[in-house]
Amino acid sequence: xxxxxxxxxQAGVSIGTVDRVxxxxxxVKQETRERVEKACEELHYEPNRxxxxxxxxxxxxxxxxxxxxxxYSPFFIPVRESAEKKAKSLEAYAATTxxxxxxxxxxxxxxxxKSLKKTIGEYDGVxxxxxTSPVNDLIIEEQKKRDIPLVFYNSRLDGVEHLAYVGCDYIxxxxxxxGLSAMAGGEDAKVCFFTEYDSIKxxxxxxxxxxxxxxxxxxxxxxxxGKWSISLDREENKxxxxxxxxxxxxxxxxxxxxxxxxxxxxxxxxxxPQRKIRIITNDLVAVQYEMFHKGMITATICQEPEKQGKLSxxxxxxxxxxxxxxxxxxxxxxxxxxxxNL
Numbered sequence: 001x002x003x004x005x006x007x008x009x010q011a012g013v014s015i016g017t018v019d020r021v022x023x024x025x026x027x028v029k030q031e032t033r034e035r036v037e038k039a040c041e042e043l044h045y046e047p048n049r050x051x052x053x054x055x056x057x058x059x060x061x062x063x064x065x066x067x068x069x070x071x072y073s074p075f076f077i078p079v080r081e082s083a084e085k086k087a088k089s090l091e092a093y094a095a096t097t098x099x100x101x102x103x104x105x106x107x108x109x110x111x112x113x114k115s116l117k118k119t120i121g122e123y124d125g126v127x128x129x130x131x132t133s134p135v136n137d138l139i140i141e142e143q144k145k146r147d148i149p150l151v152f153y154n155s156r157l158d159g160v161e162h163l164a165y166v167g168c169d170y171i172x173x174x175x176x177x178x179g180l181s182a183m184a185g186g187e188d189a190k191v192c193f194f195t196e197y198d199s200i201k202x203x204x205x206x207x208x209x210x211x212x213x214x215x216x217x218x219x220x221x222x223x224x225x226g227k228w229s230i231s232l233d234r235e236e237n238k239x240x241x242x243x244x245x246x247x248x249x250x251x252x253x254x255x256x257x258x259x260x261x262x263x264x265x266x267x268x269x270x271x272x273p274q275r276k277i278r279i280i281t282n283d284l285v286a287v288q289y290e291m292f293h294k295g296m297i298t299a300t301i302c303q304e305p306e307k308q309g310k311l312s313x314x315x316x317x318x319x320x321x322x323x324x325x326x327x328x329x330x331x332x333x334x335x336x337x338x339x340x341n342l
Contacts, residue, residue: 002043010039083309125316130155174210185253185277188221195257304332
């Protein structure tokens with residue numbers, strides 16, 4: 001491994017200058033800093049993580065990781081599990097993480113806001129989803145006051161300064177869904193959308209945009225017949241499914257965008273016993289396996305939920321512990337699952 005002396009020689013600077021760049025202390029001209037960084041890269045320099053680890057432990061970093069409740073959004077189960085696992089590993093560096101659920105009632109929200117107002121100043125960095133809520137408003141206000149690093153995962157909020165985003169490229173996901181619709185229902189497929197809009201609007205609106213763009217450019221004979229919202233009321237969802245079938249009996253593909261607990265797939269299948277309608281979903285959770293085996297779901301598009309929990313905390317830690325500046329946008333990988341590759 002390269003030494004500081006070798007880096008100084010390669011960059012044409014003093015050892016002291018290299019030390020200031022590597023440890024981010026003191027003033028160094030930008031041109032000089034770039035020469036040192038280039039020399040480090042060329043010589044494959046790796047910092048002394050043991051020494052850095054000792055320094056990091058002294059910082060006693062503390063993070064806040066906000067997450068939706070998994071009761072209505074099972075997608076976030078692996079997100080939470082990966083965040084918990086990463087948080088556990090960071091304890092070796094004296095870094096602690098509070099994983100807190102977003103409230104789903106006015107009473108819970110009032111209680112959490114009261115608590116956060118007292119503790120928000122303790123956190124060195126925060127991970128949140130891009131949902132509009134009083135809780136996120138409080139966190140963003142604190143971020144503006146103290147300039148603490150903020151990482152969005154799963155979705156973003158426009159106009160909010162942040163260190164990084166970890167999550168799906170939803171437009172690409174929508175384009176992929178259009179291709180699957182053409183494969184499942186033909187290039188002249190008759191498509192309807194079902195989605196939950198309340199919590200994370202970005203994922204729904206951008207997937208719809210990506211689907212529509214791909215449909216218009218690649219499948220001009222495909223038709224988007226209608227869109228319906230998925231609510232928490234099962235009877236209301238049942239009425240929506242029946243309304244779709246009465247209004248558009250020619251429907252042969254339903255794209256379920258944000259599915260809540262996937263019960264909407266059961267409701268569609270119950271009204272379509274001959275399985276004329278092909279259902280395409282997003283993500284893969286335990287409840288879907290039975291639906292695949294019973295022929296309710298044709299295909300689903302996955303987006304590495306476990307990466308969203310792990311990488312978000314990793315980015316925060318590396319930035320605050322080692323000064324590592326992350327990529328602004330960190331898209332997760334899209335993949336397609338059908339019954340045969342579950």
